[in-house]
């Protein structure tokens with residue numbers, strides 16, 4: 001941190017810019033294993049696509065559609081680590097023609113100011129975004 005002539009604190013650390021990136025996966029069925037497989041594929045894929053390692057992560061927020069009742073994505077993610085990462089899960093709002101059995105994620109992380117966040121939509125969730 002340095003102070004500008006105007007007395008404003010400025011962060012010179014280029015890796016401390018906060019970014020947020022989106023992702024989603026459609027599960028083949030409502031089961032614990034399908035949830036575990038889905039989130040343990042999605043989160044590492046998001047990390048790889050964005051060059052993120054666990055200490056860079058600020059928080060991970062999930063939503064799940066109301067037809068997924070067998071498992072919690074945050075709990076399943078902890079099966080592969082993320083012990084000290086704040087995780088959160090909520091219900092996706094209901095709306096007409098929603099994509100069934102879908103887990104969405106918003107991952108917030110620290111990275112370089114130049115980083116262009118890359119979203120990751122897996123399987124049937126690819127239809128949610130035409131640009132992925």
Ligand SMILES: C=C(O[C@@H]1C=C(C(=O)O)C=C[C@H]1O)C(=O)O
Pocket residue numbers: 024092093104128129
């Ligand atoms: C289209 C999506 O689903 C919904 C729409 C969103 C949006 O318009 O940004 C975000 C989350 C969902 O409530 C998606 O997950 O990308």
